[in-house]
Amino acid sequence: MSTPAGPDDGPRPVDVLTVVSTTQVTPAVRRVTLTGSPEAVAAAGPTLALLVPRVDDPAPRWPEVARDGRIVWPQGSHGVSLRSYTARRQDPATGEVDVDFVLHGDGPAATWAAAAVPGAVLAVASAAPLGDAPAGWLLLAGDETALPAISRVLAAAAPDARGIALLEVAGAAEEQHLAHPPGVELRWLHRGDAAPGEAPLLADAIAALDRPEGEDLFAWVAAESATVRAARADLRRRWGLGRGQHHAIGYWRRGRAMSPAG
Numbered sequence: 001m002s003t004p005a006g007p008d009d010g011p012r013p014v015d016v017l018t019v020v021s022t023t024q025v026t027p028a029v030r031r032v033t034l035t036g037s038p039e040a041v042a043a044a045g046p047t048l049a050l051l052v053p054r055v056d057d058p059a060p061r062w063p064e065v066a067r068d069g070r071i072v073w074p075q076g077s078h079g080v081s082l083r084s085y086t087a088r089r090q091d092p093a094t095g096e097v098d099v100d101f102v103l104h105g106d107g108p109a110a111t112w113a114a115a116a117v118p119g120a121v122l123a124v125a126s127a128a129p130l131g132d133a134p135a136g137w138l139l140l141a142g143d144e145t146a147l148p149a150i151s152r153v154l155a156a157a158a159p160d161a162r163g164i165a166l167l168e169v170a171g172a173a174e175e176q177h178l179a180h181p182p183g184v185e186l187r188w189l190h191r192g193d194a195a196p197g198e199a200p201l202l203a204d205a206i207a208a209l210d211r212p213e214g215e216d217l218f219a220w221v222a223a224e225s226a227t228v229r230a231a232r233a234d235l236r237r238r239w240g241l242g243r244g245q246h247h248a249i250g251y252w253r254r255g256r257a258m259s260p261a262g
């Protein structure tokens, strides 16, 4: 991360980012544009361990980060929850980071994003890669929470990459513009009245795909955890994908908060 360790090599402070503006991207997705020091912005992504303060707490007590990356929480009540998000865009030149929050109606992060106004703050404890790898043929699959990551994977793909992106959203109003190589098909899947994480759309769509023959493959899947488990098992068994050929990770769990630290 951006802030160097102190002279005693003890825990370092987290990077605090301030809200500049918010945009309603779709009815269920709110983009929060944040700013911070150029170093903090450069380090803030693509995957983020966000520290989200309670909306009714004017003075969150931030944790610190130990040399080994462990988060050192303050004693007692601190009013901060740890959640994973993706920087959809980070631009050290303008000093801005965009994070797209799904307003799923519950939980500290969704609540914070729904209430975010310019001047509000959150913090970044650490960042990590997206887990993708270059390949000639890409299978990308995810729900609304994965669209920021999928947009970055598509933006980083070779112009001649081929493949398919299976994108589960509630309906047409939740579709977003995603720049993509012309050889990668975007296929939007609408779950309609089904609750998020309850429709087997993504797993079924993957199960209906035949393994492309003779291709250098990589599969990237992120959505509700049970969906991802089913997709991962299918891709390993039917497509014979090895560890280096896929990244499949549960981004949220139906009925469960995502972080014990929150």
Ligand SMILES: Cc1cc2nc3c(=O)[nH]c(=O)nc-3n(C[C@H](O)[C@H](O)[C@H](O)COP(=O)(O)OP(=O)(O)OC[C@H]3O[C@@H](n4cnc5c(N)ncnc54)[C@H](O)[C@@H]3O)c2cc1C
Pocket (backbone or CB within 6 Å): 047, 048, 081, 083, 084, 085, 086, 087, 099, 100, 101, 102, 103, 104, 106, 107, 108, 109, 110, 111, 144, 145, 146, 148, 149, 196, 250, 251, 252, 253, 254, 255, 256, 257, 258, 259
């Ligand atoms: C690496 C990574 C990157 C991620 N990137 C993003 C991102 O860019 N944007 C984004 O919106 N999310 C992203 N997520 C998912 C996000 O971390 C979870 O949705 C998280 O649970 C939200 O925290 P919360 O405090 O709002 O809800 P929590 O306190 O974790 O959960 C409260 C309740 O809400 C439910 N819930 C959580 N998420 C959803 C959802 N999406 N739909 C319906 N119900 C839900 C839970 O099942 C639980 O019952 C990412 C996750 C990971 C692991």
